[in-house]
Amino acid sequence: MRTATESWELKTTSKSQYTLKHDDLVKAEKHALIDGRDMRFGLEMCGRDWVLMSKEDHDVREARIAELEERISDLEDELDLVKAEVNDLLEDQNRKDA
Known part of the structure; x- marks a missing residue:
């Protein structure tokens, strides 16, 4: 998802754990920077939303x-x-x- 200033990488899981890799963050950040946006990583986990920047x-x-x-x-x-x-x-x- 993209806004005027941010590029969001969104993931969802109903499990109680999620594996986040450094490479995933670097890749998302790279794509955001190419577009001139700030990277945000959103995770919906067990019905609760989290944001990483x-x-x-x-x-x-x-x-x-x-x-x-x-x-x-x-x-x-x-x-x-x-x-x-x-x-x-x-x-x-x-x-x-x-």
Whole structure:
């Protein structure tokens, strides 16, 4: 399965164990990189879903999440300032109207 940014190798088993070989991961990663995508390995085992990715991909995702959380915090701070300015303007207008 492919998305715009990821190439998924999906496996399923109802057994309680699954053999995953290094060569399988390398092959899946190679195909993903050729397509310009990040490799993900998904396994449905005994009715539960698991996802495997490289540590490097995980670290990149975590860093991006931290960046986005910081940006959200900055935007929330900006919104608070705008709300305060609007309240000040409304108070000024109410005093003029009174």
